[in-house]
Amino acid sequence: MRFAALADIHGNALALEAVLADLERQAITDVVNLGDVLSGPLDPHTVAERLIPLGWPTVRGNHDRYLLEQNPSQMGPTDAVTHKALAPAHFDWLRTLPFSLVPFEGVFACHATPLTDERYWMERVEPDGMIRQATLAELHAELDGFSSEARLLLCGHTHIPRLVRLSSGALLVNPGSVGCPAYDDVVPVPHVMQTGTPNASYAILQKTNGVWDVTFRSVPYDHDGAAAQARGYNRESWAKGLESGWL
Template identity: 50%
Template sequence: MKIAVIADIHGNDLALEAVLADIASHGIDDVVNLGDHLSGPLNAARTADILMARDFPSIRGNHDRWLITKEPADMGRWDRAAHDELQPHHLDWLRTLPPTLVHRQELFLCHGTPQDDLIYWLEDLTPEGVVHMSARRRIEGFAAGIEQPVILCGHTHIPRAVHLADGRLIVNPGSVGCPGYDDDEPVFHKVETGSPDAAYAILSKADGRWDVTFRRVAYDHRAMSRLAHERGNKEWTSALASGWLGD
């Protein structure tokens, strides 16, 4: 059994198409999607059209939630850019997505943690805003009560796999469409993957054991960087060009 895991597309339709082509090249037709589908200064509407046509098992992320709960005037820059492109049927689709989901009885899907789509699960921050791997006790604590052997999360855009003491596997597949960002909450920090490639993961099960392979897929990231530049977003311009935010 093989299942592809995608997350944090953020309206990057070219990255999504490249990832879907790579998934197809591996003969995989089972795909799950961990949210934050559309927000960003790119091609939100076309990304929504692709995802709606594919109808993957999907959950909503924090940005998806904000797109359907906030007034446009109250939205952050990423969400407002996407909202201005989207049609009512795109927002109706986002409203159908649950915050968590169980797939094939063995995979538990969430965006941040099972309890909160804004919390980093496998990473944490120092008071100075340095991103680092979270403590084992903290990671284990968020997994309490989940029965499935594989737990999937997104949100931080950082590919990572962690084996829990009881044998369960937690996987963040990385971000399809946004290789770097900064955030002011809970303290200012940067997340930079150092690569402009699209990222996703492939889960495979053999002899009762689940394993994960992380994939990076090249695509025309410079075209998306130029689009972000045209739309006046310096952060996205740099991240899409290189995987770094610059100074």
């Protein structure tokens, strides 16, 4: 079995096209999408038109949910821009997305954790805003009340490519973000998540003789063009992160 996992496209059509081209070069035909697909002050309409016909198994991210549940007048600036750009058919597609799914036997996919689409699984934010890797105990705490025989667990949400092995031997993989390499947030306290590269990220997963092999891909693309799109919406923090991977 061989497939790709990607997450957090965030309306970045230029990054998505680069990843699609790389998938073709890698001869990957099966892809799992881990959510937060459209929300971004970039080109969400083009992302929707390009991606929906591909029919990839896709889970619903927290921003996918916000686009459906929140009143546009109460949305944050990124979701508000996205909501205005989308067509009714795009919202219909978002409504079909499940919270989690099992795309292949022994593989579980969610956006953030098996229990919520808003909490970090593989990272923790300290009270002073510093980011650290979650401990093994903290990783397992996110599985409380969740039962699965999966040996490969996939998540996104934090945009940081990472792989850990749990006590059970199962692998937990975050493929990183296709379209947003750095962002800031105020929950639980003000903090910054940043990869330090403007490249689009995804992962290739291959099972051979019962063992999963994971390859992280870092794909260059026209990130300056994406940054210009963000500036067109007066989103300088997005533009800075897209240009460099740093905030």
